[in-house]
Amino acid sequence: MQEEKPIIELKNVTKLFGNKIALDNVSLKVKKGEFITVLGPSGCGKTTLLRLIAGFHAASNGEIWMSGKEITQTPPYMRPVNTVFQNYALFPHLNVYDNIAFGLKLKKMTGKEIEKKLKSALRMVGMTDYEYRDVDSLSGGQQQRVAIARAIVNEPQVLLLDEPLAALDLKMRKDMQLELKDMHKTLGITFVYVTHDQEEALTLSDTIVVMSEGKIQQIGSPTDIYNEPQNSFVADFIGESNILNGMMVHDGLVHFCNADFECVDKGFGKNTQVDVVIRPEDLYIFPVSDVAQLVGVVQSTIFKGVHYEMTVLCDGYEILVQDYHQFGVNTEVGLLVKPFDIQIMKKERICNTFKGKLLDTSHVEFLGCTFECFPVSGIEEGAEVKVEVDFSDIILQDNEEDGMLTGEVNFILYKGDHYHLTIRSDWDEDVFVDTNDIWDDGDRVGISIPPPVVRVIKMTD
């Protein structure tokens, strides 16, 4: 069978705002009729992506295609898409009827046609009899419905939704989610949905695009994204998870928490450092017995409604477990995880690698600063070098002035027995640090790197 052409295709799209990169070389294909969700924390570029598709921003680089036609430069009013805005953007000077009929009137439709389409759109969103109400007199949920009706009444090929439910309360949001899903089925058009709510994304989507820092981290079905996250960002962002450092001993056997586990993953090579992801609900917890793979002591237990959430300390590693049965604090318990439930991810990096320049035998310049290092030989002065520093060797200082350079905590990942931090330096380079100290997102820190830990390596090529 011939593969169906994607309805929207982004080819290496980059968007800059001044010097700031909002989208970094993003490529994406959207299939016709699909419900695709762009998911990510605020500031990850997801709204920018949507606005590029709608045509409100022009791409700095790359191409956007729709139904086989390039539309990179097409102005928004000529694109076959309609948008539901986050703040609804209903025209305050028009009533519900005129708001919804806005697009149809521009197409010079007759009054009868407009009337007919409008009625069915209002029925679809459950707002019949509201035609002549002032939009200001409607509640948030009702305005939301009018905004959706105003978009779908134009019968677009693609409906773009920019966090449409963000302003609604939880109960209303859940109802609207189901309605949107029904609407998608009935209309049969493509939905591109932007949200920061991972639960919403899992509930609604056929495909989820996880974004962070202007880049696509993973594209997949909700089950793929949840069960097989490709990197620690995705694993951490979607649902609860235990992310631990591990070692792939050989195919089918992984070592973490000082124990060996059978797993189903292959092809990582022997004795490779990996990240291990285990969802808290995939762990079995029971009184200590022979089948236990890990033995630990319950540190805390919280009732979460459906289940209990417990932290178990096993040999220095804190592990999050969810179970219907409660085990009290200080109880000794056994843990077991099935091979299929262990998700192994290749480590993106095993140490910090910087590009630098050797100034003299004991000084090297990288990250925009000069660092002392152990005397090196065999490399000429002034040569470009590779500098490696282990995660745990970098020291973070509370007082910014104590560090050789400064930065901001950008991303925090708990690894069971330590935190793995991503620090964005003031020159926009990432420094990765393992630490036992607790930092918050956005903390300003000073970074120092003592001389013995700096490894200077000759550039090979």
Place this chain on the structure above:
Amino acid sequence: MNRKFLLYASSRKSWALPYLIFAVIFVVVPLLLIIVYAFTNDGGHLTLENFEKFFKHQEAINTFIFSIGIAILTTLFCILLGYPAAWILSNSKLNRSKTLVILFILPMWVNILVRTLATVALFNFVSIPLGEGALIFGMVYNFIPFMIYPIYNTLQKMDRSYIDAAADLGANPMNVFLKVVLPLSMPGVMSGIMMVFMPTITTFAIAELLTLNNIKLFGTTIQENINNSMWNYGAALSLIMLLLIAATTLFNTKDNNGSNAGGGLW
């Protein structure tokens, strides 16, 4: 009684007292005086003869109509020139540093008479004859900031997502303007009209200077009568003009009703 007074003096209500006294002396009393003078004759007897005189006096009526015409024309020019200017000012792409706003408001820092005298000098220098054209130019020049500023304010405050939404629904830039931007900025335009129309209809200094006293506006007629000690007739003319302005104000407030009123000047 004494305690009551103290209580009042220490309450926040008492803060309004100075303004109340000011308003009574300089607004209410003069208005009452105008009404009293308009309906009495030299001898102080109640009469309507001042109004009769006006409606029989063809020249005065002509001046009145001419003044309204000039005011309407000035206002129209101010809208036509001021709206695009306000649009440019409110557009952050075209006006990154807000300095343009200052440049447009700057003429308001100079006294209106000084500006008009300078205009006269300038017209003489490039030998453009003074007259009706010069008058309208002078009026537009003097009053256009009052049109730009309220429109600029409403455009500035307008949520840009309305423009996005309109474009998204298939409106080309022309339709976006006509169907969304213009209706949403109407409160600002109305404020601007009030700010320009009212002073232009009552002005006389600009007319005197820029037409070498050849064209008489209604303001001039009033001023002449009062200068010639015809207080009662002058008061009647003032009252007629007041009613006209009051009428336009009513029209304006009715239009603004409910919406979060326009330019911030009214």
